Amino acid sequence: MSTDPETLALYNARAGEYAQLTAAARPGQLLRQFIAAMPPGGDVLDLGCGPGIDASHMAAAGLQVWATDAASAMVDLAANQPGVRAELADFTTTLAKAPAASLDGVWANFSLLHAPAADIPRHLAAIAQALRPGGHLHIALKTGQGSARDSLGRLYTYFTPPQLIGLVEAAGLQLLRRRDGQDMGLDGVPAPWVALLAKRG
Secondary structure (H helix, E strand, C coil): CCCCHHHHHHHHHCHHHHHHHHCCCCCCHHHHHHHHHCCCCCEEEEECCCCCHHHHHHHHCCCEEEEEECCHHHHHHHHCCCCEEEEECCHHHHHHHCCCCCEEEEEEECCHHHCCHHHHHHHHHHHHHHEEEEEEEEEEEEECCEEEECCCCCEEEEECHHHHHHHHHHCCEEEEEEEEEEEECCCCCEEEEEEEEEEEC
16 A cells, blocks of 8 residues: 555565465454444455455455455455455545545554554544444554565555554544564565554443
8 A cells, every 4th residue: 555666666566476475264353353343234344455465365265355455466366256346546535535424443463654643643533433333453563663665565565563553542532452573574684563453332
């Protein structure tokens, strides 16, 4: 969902490899918790969907899934997932198209970390506006400070967990759950991360 040309070029060139890295026969714990929080047949947005692996699990669970990404190769892969409506769009375009109080959930899993730090507050405010009362946001980011490119050239924005929690709460969302971890990325480097589940009151 980044508009950074170098980041998008990397994801377009290595979409298949990224799909293999993220492939899973069943949803992970964070996604299972998110799905469990949705009403039957709920409307969800996978914001920065990548190859659509998570979107496919949500669709298989009976949710109505709208998936967007700014990398065309990723959208092509996501569009092949059964039950997934995939669209080429960046963060700003996607959230501008989401009517107020139209979504039961937004899944922003390691996607908003490619947005500039200055844009995060307005993106979170737009997500909060798009959620129905009681709707949920899942957001996961790599943790740290500042902005930097990784060894593959991808541009990242980093936040500490307290900073991210503060931004989510400033958008008017209630924090429900936090989980911290560390995983190996496409660049082969282990990176710490934080995942939050928040709710619109």
